[in-house]
Amino acid sequence: MTTMIDLKNVSYRYPVSDDFALKNVSFSIEKGKFTAIIGNNGSGKTTLCNTIRGFVPHFYKGDLEGDVIVDQTNMKDYQLGQLGEKVGYVFQNPFIQVSGVKDNVFEEVAYGLENLGVPVEEIKVRVEEVLKLVKIEHLREKNPFELSGGQRQRVALASIIVMDPEILVIDEPTSQLDPIGTEHIFDIIRLMKERGKTIILVEHKMDLIAEYADNLLVMHEGQLVMQGPVREVFANPAFEQYQIQYPHVTDIALQLQKSGIPLSFLPIRDEELADALNMTGGVTHD
Incomplete structure (x- = not known):
C-alpha cells in the first residue's frame, strides 16, 4: 500500500x-x-x-x-x-x-477550477457532477451568504471536492x-x-x-x-x-464491566452491544 x-x-x-x-x-x-x-x-x-x-x-x-x-x-x-x-x-x-x-453557489464551486485555468466546458461538467454528489443542485442559483450553516458547509466541501x-x-x-x-x-x-x-x-x-x-x-x-x-x-x-470522550456505547460497556458484567469484546458501535454481552463467542469484529 x-x-x-x-x-x-x-x-x-x-x-x-x-x-x-x-x-x-x-x-x-x-x-x-x-x-x-x-x-x-x-x-x-x-x-x-x-x-x-x-x-x-x-x-x-x-x-x-x-x-x-x-x-x-x-x-x-x-x-x-x-x-x-x-x-x-x-x-x-x-x-x-x-x-x-x-x-451564486454554482460559480462559488467553480471558482477554484477557474483559478487553475481549467477549460470552461470541463468546469461545467465537474461542477454539475459535484453539486449532485453533495445534493445541493437546488441551491445552484442561491447566494452563498444566504445559506444555512449546514448548506454552506456542503458548498465548502463541494468547492474542495x-x-x-x-x-x-x-x-x-x-x-x-x-x-x-x-x-x-x-x-x-x-x-x-x-x-x-x-x-x-x-x-x-x-x-x-x-x-x-x-x-x-x-x-x-x-x-x-x-x-x-x-x-x-x-x-x-x-x-x-x-x-477524551468515548463512543456512547463504549462508555456504557465500560460501566457495565466495572459493575462486574463480563463482555466478550469492547463494542464501539451501537449494534455491537448485544454481541458483546453474548458470551457464547463466535463473533469477530474488525
Whole structure:
C-alpha cells in the first residue's frame, strides 16, 4: 500500500510562541485510509492539520523540525500552489471558506477550477457532477451568504471536492451543525472514502468516528500519545487517562464491566452491544 503522508520526528513552534505546538510527532497514513485526529482543545490537532496541508511552515513560518512527506515529496520542496491541488482543506467554519467574490453557489464551486485555468466546458461538467454528489443542485442559483450553516458547509466541501485532490483534510466540519446536517456531511465523507481519497478528519463526535474511521491519532499537549486502528485505541486502557470522550456505547460497556458484567469484546458501535454481552463467542469484529 502506498504511503501518502509520512511525518518523521516533527516538532513545530509558532513565531510568537516559546513552546512547541507539536512535539516529536511521527506517523504514516496509507493511501485511501480514513484517519481521525482526536484530542482535547489545545492538544495540537489543528496545527497538525496545518502541517499536513503545508501552511506550516510556508504560511505561518516559525520553527519546523523533522520531515513532513506528502506523496513521496518533502514538504519543503512543495510550493503552496502545488499543494492546493494535492491536499484539499475544509475549515471548521464554513463562513471562512466562502470566497465572497461569487454571487451564486454554482460559480462559488467553480471558482477554484477557474483559478487553475481549467477549460470552461470541463468546469461545467465537474461542477454539475459535484453539486449532485453533495445534493445541493437546488441551491445552484442561491447566494452563498444566504445559506444555512449546514448548506454552506456542503458548498465548502463541494468547492474542495471539485478540485479532485488526492488528500482531504477536514477540520471539525460538524461542530456547528444539527444531527441532520451532520449526517449529510458524513455521507459525503463516506462517498469520498469509497472513491479512494485519503481522508484526515478532526472531529469530537466519537460515535461517528467509530462508524467511519479506519485509524485514530490521539493528540495530547502537542504530542501524539496513541495511534492505531480505531477499535484498538478505544479498547486500550491507556486511552482513559487523556479524558477524551468515548463512543456512547463504549462508555456504557465500560460501566457495565466495572459493575462486574463480563463482555466478550469492547463494542464501539451501537449494534455491537448485544454481541458483546453474548458470551457464547463466535463473533469477530474488525
